[in-house]
Amino acid sequence: QVQLVESGGGVVQPGGSLRLSCAASGFTFSSYGMHWVRQAPGKGLEWVAFIRYDGSNKYYADSVKGRFTISRDNSKNTLYLQMNSLRAEDTAVYYCAKDLRTGGTDPDAFDIWGQGTMVTVSS
């Protein structure tokens, strides 16, 4: 079945780095735009980044621009989020999510979500 599985979360000190991965299965990964969304403890959803199906377009939330990099390896059906210069306010559960439809120029609704991976930034 269609599935997204995140990994790579953990505890990191302020200023540190972490790379999250999202393994996709059950669908043609290379045909869909993909997103990272985060949720701080007890808070609402915050969109983080989007990458087009072929990697040609990337967008970022202002809160992470210049510090986070989204990428994908379509040969490995895997999405990544490289997070640098981490801050306490980056502490959250990070979800990867899949666009509903293929081939769009802009991001779409998110029809499949992973279970999330927790990132804690603390000294």
Next chain:
Amino acid sequence: SYVLTQPPSVSVAPGQTARITCGGNNIGSKSVHWYQQKPGQAPVLVVYDDSDRPSGIPERFSGSNSGNTATLTISRVEAGDEADYYCQVWDSSSDRFGTGTKVTVL
């Protein structure tokens, strides 16, 4: 930046109708999507493109969008509908989520 405003909470008795609003400047010109999130779980898409339902979502969930307000309507509310609900739009190279509404079934 584009702000989406939702009421923090909505309470409804079983069998009644819950309406959750999402306010934004000229939101009627954008496609609005809605998500349901239960405690400890990932969000689930319940309405996309203002009023379409993904497969597997009950017809009790419906949506509308006009002017400065989009609305998610849950008819014949059940105990299992108790959750947080978020609206979402794409605007100016950025995705936006609403502030979220907690639906409590009395």
